[in-house]
Amino acid sequence: MKITKPRLALIAGILCISIFPILVKLRLTPGLISAFYRMAFAVTLLLPYVIVTGNFKLPKPKFLLLAALCGVIFSSDVAVWNIAIQESSATQASLLTNLSPVWVGIGSFFFLKVRPATNFWIGTVVSLFGMITLVGFEFFVDLNFDKAFLFAVLSGILYSIYLLISKNVLSQVDVLSFMTISLTSSSIYLGILCYSQNEPFTGFSNEGWFVLVLQAVICQLCAWLSISYATQHMRATRVSLSLLSQAVITSLLAWLFLEEKITLQMVFGGIVLLFGIRITFYDKTISLKSLFSKS
Numbered sequence: 001m002k003i004t005k006p007r008l009a010l011i012a013g014i015l016c017i018s019i020f021p022i023l024v025k026l027r028l029t030p031g032l033i034s035a036f037y038r039m040a041f042a043v044t045l046l047l048p049y050v051i052v053t054g055n056f057k058l059p060k061p062k063f064l065l066l067a068a069l070c071g072v073i074f075s076s077d078v079a080v081w082n083i084a085i086q087e088s089s090a091t092q093a094s095l096l097t098n099l100s101p102v103w104v105g106i107g108s109f110f111f112l113k114v115r116p117a118t119n120f121w122i123g124t125v126v127s128l129f130g131m132i133t134l135v136g137f138e139f140f141v142d143l144n145f146d147k148a149f150l151f152a153v154l155s156g157i158l159y160s161i162y163l164l165i166s167k168n169v170l171s172q173v174d175v176l177s178f179m180t181i182s183l184t185s186s187s188i189y190l191g192i193l194c195y196s197q198n199e200p201f202t203g204f205s206n207e208g209w210f211v212l213v214l215q216a217v218i219c220q221l222c223a224w225l226s227i228s229y230a231t232q233h234m235r236a237t238r239v240s241l242s243l244l245s246q247a248v249i250t251s252l253l254a255w256l257f258l259e260e261k262i263t264l265q266m267v268f269g270g271i272v273l274l275f276g277i278r279i280t281f282y283d284k285t286i287s288l289k290s291l292f293s294k295s
Contacts, residue, residue, distance in 0.1 A: 013226035018249035031082030041216030071185030088148030096152035103160035127276030134269030
């Protein structure tokens with residue numbers, strides 16, 4: 001598999017977002033206000049740069065509205081995932097949120113001209129099997145349909161919608177302009193939502209503010225500039241499935257910094273997950289006939 005710039009950008013983006021569940025699990029700020037500051041700090045840093053360098057280009061009204069819609073959908077995804085992580089185990093939230101490739105594949109089948117290839121569906125099945133193995137089959141069987149469960153599922157659906165719409169927008173709008181518009185709409189939307197819910201905008205510890213800045217710089221700006229670039233040049237289905245690998249990296253970080261245990265089952269699940277992702281990048285269509293035919 002040739003390592004191209006979009007694939008390198010995707011790898012960098014995955015590494016950056018992998019620390020996000022660790023930061024959220026620290027519970028230094030409420031989940032909803034954490035999502036607001038992640039967007040607000042990010043656009044505060046990005047806006048002066050694109051204005052000074054002249055990299056912001058106002059798109060046509062249609063794509064301007066779609067980019068703003070992407071911001072609302074993505075910020076909703078982050079907000080409900082934050083709450084799901086804090087009100088349940090990170091394992092449950094990660095498992096359910098990472099069902100997004102299924103929703104992306106279904107959405108691509110019905111709404112996009114490019115249909116998911118056979119390898120995508122094979123890779124999806126293998127990757128989801130790896131994901132379930134990573135967190136434990138017994139846990140998957142015993143899931144409870146509480147608010148955290150529903151929010152985690154909703155997060156995956158929202159992200160898949162975001163990815164499908166942003167793929168369309170990024171075909172006409174450059175990454176920096178898209179990010180500026182989407183982050184601005186995200187900040188306004190979440191600011192109004194937090195105010196209506198009486199969320200605290202101040203009163204956090206120094207560590208809490210530091211984590212909020214980290215989320216904005218690393219998990220938002222660095223991660224999504226990279227992922228948006230990859231989305232612009234790669235299939236939406238491949239990008240969504242590749243993002244599943246963040247669970248493996250997050251598990252390693254949780255072991256290092258939160259002292260969570262990593263079992264052989266988790267290691268095996270991670271290997272299977274990554275293998276499933278690799279299948280989606282295999283150019284020749286996989287079939288049972290080709291597997292069992294004589295050479």
